[in-house]
Amino acid sequence: MIKKTIKDVASKAGVSIATVSRVINDASNVTPEIRNKVWKVIGELDFRPNQLAQGLKSDVTHTIGVIISDISNPFFMSIIREIEKKINEVGYNLLIVSSADDQEKERKDIKTMLEKRVDGIIISSTGQNEDYLSSIVDLGVPVIIIDRKPFKNKFDAVYVDKALAMYDIANYLLSKGHRRISIVMGPRYIMSNFDRFSGYARCMQTANILLDNDLIIYGEFTEAFGQLALNNIIKMANRPTAIISSSVQMTRGILIEAKELGISIPDDFSLVSYGNIDMSTLISPSLTYVESLNEKIGAAAGELILNRIKNPKGNLEQKVFESKLILGDSVKEFVSKTPLK
């Protein structure tokens, strides 16, 4: 790369490099004539300050690192869009990496972010690297945890109360007469699934219903796993009457597979989804779902990281959103064939 440096500008403009630096940093103490002249030369030379050098000196990169499991997941996609909107306004950029929910990869990604000296990290982590993240915070690097509640009360965080959401869903299904309710989740080691499970379990136990491990299904947040899960469910001897899907992708898979297998929702199974699908008006039945609030999470995460950068010593902030249950047509009243005693 043919490099133009502050030096080239200085000599062409007949001033010192300090003056050029002052001009590009908008320092007050430069006479208008010199300021104009320098800007003119900058334009002529198409000079662009080297942010590596600036960053090395000032320890500020105007870059925010985002670590998520998968860029192409629509959930994260809309979160990222909102984060970008917020931070781009104030001159920050996004360094984005997919961790694939793999602990080792995630750790490496965090390390890369530190090596690149990002000004902050927004991470949707599995939860397994929380100690490491905690040490990062101690180093003075802002970290915002999204999409799950951190164990330690040491992070800024933004998330939906998933335990509550799942409680609400289960409760609603119970009110519709369902007793055998299956919950389909992502990997067991991802902490948000623990939250989901706990909300579900609490609700069932409050209603005095014994948990049936067969109905508590861990897998992956993918369309393929949604399909697989439904396939397994219909093979059960003692089938559930309702299914709770933990992600939009799983929900898609369940709907696709149901159609494939000729299974009717809600006649054969009731379904409640965590998050609504695209083009929902074109697909029947309309889903009963809880909002996943992607945009809200993204916007809040963007704000939090900017606040934390501005004010490193401020109080921790945890934004917890409650998501409403939206009623559609994918749940049907269940009437037991054998009368309840």
Added chain:
Amino acid sequence: MIKKTIKDVASKAGVSIATVSRVINDASNVTPEIRNKVWKVIGELDFRPNQLAQGLKSDVTHTIGVIISDISNPFFMSIIREIEKKINEVGYNLLIVSSADDQEKERKDIKTMLEKRVDGIIISSTGQNEDYLSSIVDLGVPVIIIDRKPFKNKFDAVYVDKALAMYDIANYLLSKGHRRISIVMGPRYIMSNFDRFSGYARCMQTANILLDNDLIIYGEFTEAFGQLALNNIIKMANRPTAIISSSVQMTRGILIEAKELGISIPDDFSLVSYGNIDMSTLISPSLTYVESLNEKIGAAAGELILNRIKNPKGNLEQKVFESKLILGDSVKEFVSKTPLK
């Protein structure tokens, strides 16, 4: 941030900073004992090389800039995923920015990428900044243009031959008896839309059909515009019998609005889409569409940029994909009510 530097490592390990540098760069001329010792200290101190300093020195950042119109567009999303896969394998990261298809914003984004000294830029540009991009290439910064054919033969590029795709679509519709065919596109100033139009126009002209400007609709690549477009189309005195949609989002909008308005596809209008929708098996009619080949574009773009970085002087490479027409049920034979003369 509490900084550990190469200096701290050097003093704790009792060697010079040059030696530490050799160790972290895997230079050959370090004795195994010293190498081990240094690595041990690096581990103890949790030292991470400052990539800003490395970059300043070596002019390599291991960062690729990606400039697209909108991260949350599913088309770009899958492209980015594939790019990331390719480049992450070899230790690169992605700096991603949404340009909103705005020429000024795009120019600013390019500038930011240069200031951050990315090792290369992958851009889906409006086409309006091509001269600027060209000067970037002259500076020695690799640029890959995706999703459209560059004007100048000066860039590596990856794109689908959209003129051909549109020609094929129009040709197919003609073969089904349609004569009044509307094409719904994104903004006029985006060059890929010019390609689309030219393929469409060539086909119509070859068939000796006069172009009707009312049927050539420019707008935005959004669901909302798809809805609007359909609304306008049904109000036309002399309606088209077939519609070509240029993007998945537009197609969604058209389908949603058709349902809303009680319009049947393909009975009232035939529809061909550039790109297939999600959950297509759940939505009827199944679409007749051309593949948009997102994954192929992304993977190729990732490879091209790595090649260009490795070999700056190599021959230009333009990968042009041809997309097949996939037949569904959204096109119906059109039989004119008044016999053709």
Added chain:
DNA sequence: ATGAAAGCGCTAACAT
């Protein structure tokens, strides 16, 4: 094989 020292492009403290 190892170390000393210059320098990458910039900022900021200090001097004028």
Added chain:
DNA sequence: ATGTTAGCGCTTTCAT
């Protein structure tokens, strides 16, 4: 208001 200079953390040449 402007210039001189040290130094950010690293790589690399040149000595040894």
